[in-house]
Amino acid sequence: MGSRPPTYAIQARSVHDVSQISSDETSGGDFNVLFIGAGNVVFGTTEGPWNHSLRFEKKLGDRLKVVAVVDPDITRAKKAIDAKSNTPAKASYEQTKVFRTVEEFATAIHSKDTPRIILVGVPPAFRGSTLPGHNLEQQVLKHLPGIPMFVEKPVATGPVNRTLVVSQEIGKAGTLCGVGYMLRYLQAVQKMKRIIKxxxxxxxxxxxxxxxxxxxxxxxxxxxxxxxxxxxxxxxxxxxxxxxxxxxxxxxxxxxxxxxxxxxxxxxxxxxxxxxxxxxxxxxxxxxxxxxxxxxxxxxxxxxxxxxxxxxxxxxxxxxxxxxxxxxxxxxxxxxxxxxxxxxxxxxxxxxxxxDDPFYTEVSNFVDVIESGDKRKESNIFSTxxxxxxxxxxxxxxxxxxxxxxxxxxxxxxxxxxxxxxxx
Ligand SMILES: NC(=O)c1ccc[n+]([C@@H]2O[C@H](COP(=O)([O-])OP(=O)(O)OC[C@H]3O[C@@H](n4cnc5c(N)ncnc54)[C@H](O)[C@@H]3O)[C@@H](O)[C@H]2O)c1
Structure with missing residues (x-):
């Protein structure tokens, strides 16, 4: 008989452990965020654990200011914001406005509401391309240049060569852009990486x-x-x-x-x-x-x-x-x-x-990178x-x-x- 396999239960002491960056939800001023898309990945569903708004709330606490939600489905966006008024995070949504398009948002906002990160949580058919109506990243680069973007996976649905053009444009603009391959942020995955290295x-x-x-x-x-x-x-x-x-x-x-x-x-x-x-x-x-x-x-x-x-x-x-x-x-x-x-x-x-919550870690790491302003920390965004x-x-x-x-x-x-x- 062989001996019993050793079993180790790793406690998720702090999801910051992965990045080694320290950040404190109580320090710093308001942190403005723009959500593009008011659907499941941004506001949650019973079908799975994804819900980026919750992770931003957990990371930033009262510092989180969701300046706007952009979604052509205005009713859905308003409903999602209203639902937050019954939660501990309600202060983060008290000033949140709703717009149909990125252009409308960019035209209407005051400079104090400029987002520090834009979460792009719309279906891939509307992004990752150079064709009008499918080019959300290009819209962001044009109307809100220089603001970091966090885009959901997969990056597109159309031909790969168009997506590569979008990628080149993001690179040329020097815009920090992460993608939601959250499994990379699992503690188990990072442990494997560490041992291999x-x-x-x-x-x-x-x-x-x-x-x-x-x-x-x-x-x-x-x-x-x-x-x-x-x-x-x-x-x-x-x-x-x-x-x-x-x-x-x-x-x-x-x-x-x-x-x-x-x-x-x-x-x-x-x-x-x-x-x-x-x-x-x-x-x-x-x-x-x-x-x-x-x-x-x-x-x-x-x-x-x-x-x-x-x-x-x-x-x-x-x-x-x-x-x-x-x-x-x-x-x-x-x-x-x-x-x-x-x-x-x-x-x-x-x-x-x-x-362990990889959805939290990917948001946490991204916010920490932005707050640090240190280019060397960008490697803590595990998926570009x-x-x-x-x-x-x-x-x-x-x-x-x-x-x-x-x-x-x-x-x-x-x-x-x-x-x-x-x-x-
Ligand atoms: N990482 C994960 O585990 C995970 C989990 C769920 C979804 N996702 C990804 O998130 C993305 C969105 O999925 P979902 O389930 O939230 O979709 P959804 O259909 O629930 O919501 C999408 C929302 O985007 C809006 N929208 C469409 N076009 C828009 C535009 N041009 N500008 C602004 N808003 C627009 C729609 O009106 C809708 O409200 C998909 O790429 C999906 O694969 C990832």
């Missing part, structure tokens, strides 16, 4: 399994590739991003992918919560996508995404291998647990991280716009590799049936 490890492989509970996904556009771009770009983007975070850049030419699709016999799902027949056949999402690739370092990566589970909880595991080491991150969204196996040993150490564009490009390449293999499969099936007919 301390021991100068070479990552040899990454393996990811991401199984979504499809029964609980009732947003109809998630099921429609023409609107949400499919589950790799919209959902597995978080773990694709983690893969790059640990193993570096992917050699995009090496990506291969196989899909199990809706029209194949094992692809039938009995509990889809929307009417999939209303979605064009070519736009329906794969049930399974299995992909492999080489990193530019020579390491190998793999990712399998499954829209297969019912109920509400997802099942997700992410593994990183190096000589003698296995790092296995389990359930990163809900209850991150890290298993570490070290050289010369069969035993897996187990680490749990009580109350330019970096997030590479994750976007990577996820598109996986989707396209899957579509190519489906097209080949269909062409072969057609050819075989034609051959069958002609030989009869």
């Amino acid at each position: 301390e021991h100068d490890l070479r990552v040899m492989a990454t393996i990811t399994r991401y199984a979504a509970a499809y029964e609980s996904i009732s947003v109809d556009h998630w099921w429609d590739k023409s609107r949400s771009c499919g589950p790799i770009i919209e959902q597995a983007t978080h773990v694709a991003d983690l893969s790059r975070y640990f193993a570096g850049e992917v050699d995009l030419k090496t990506i291969r992918a196989q899909t199990l699709d809706w029209d194949e016999e094992p692809g039938f799902l009995s509990e889809i919560p929307i009417d999939e027949s209303k979605i064009k056949e070519d736009n329906r999402i794969p049930r399974v996508t299995a992909s492999t690739w080489k990193y530019q370092s020579g390491a190998v990566g793999s990712l399998i995404h499954l829209a297969v589970l019912q109920g509400t909880d997802y099942s997700c595991e992410f593994e990183v291998y190096a000589d003698g080491y296995l790092f296995k991150l389990v359930n990163p969204y809900v209850k991150p647990t890290l298993y570490i196996r070290r050289p010369g040993n069969d035993i897996e150490e187990v680490y749990t991280f009580a109350d 716009y330019a970096d997030a564009c590479k994750t976007y490009e990577f996820t598109w390449a996986i989707r396209e590799a899957g579509e190519r293999s489906r097209a080949k499969r269909k062409a072969r099936a057609l050819w075989e049936s034609e051959l069958g007919k002609s030989s009869r």
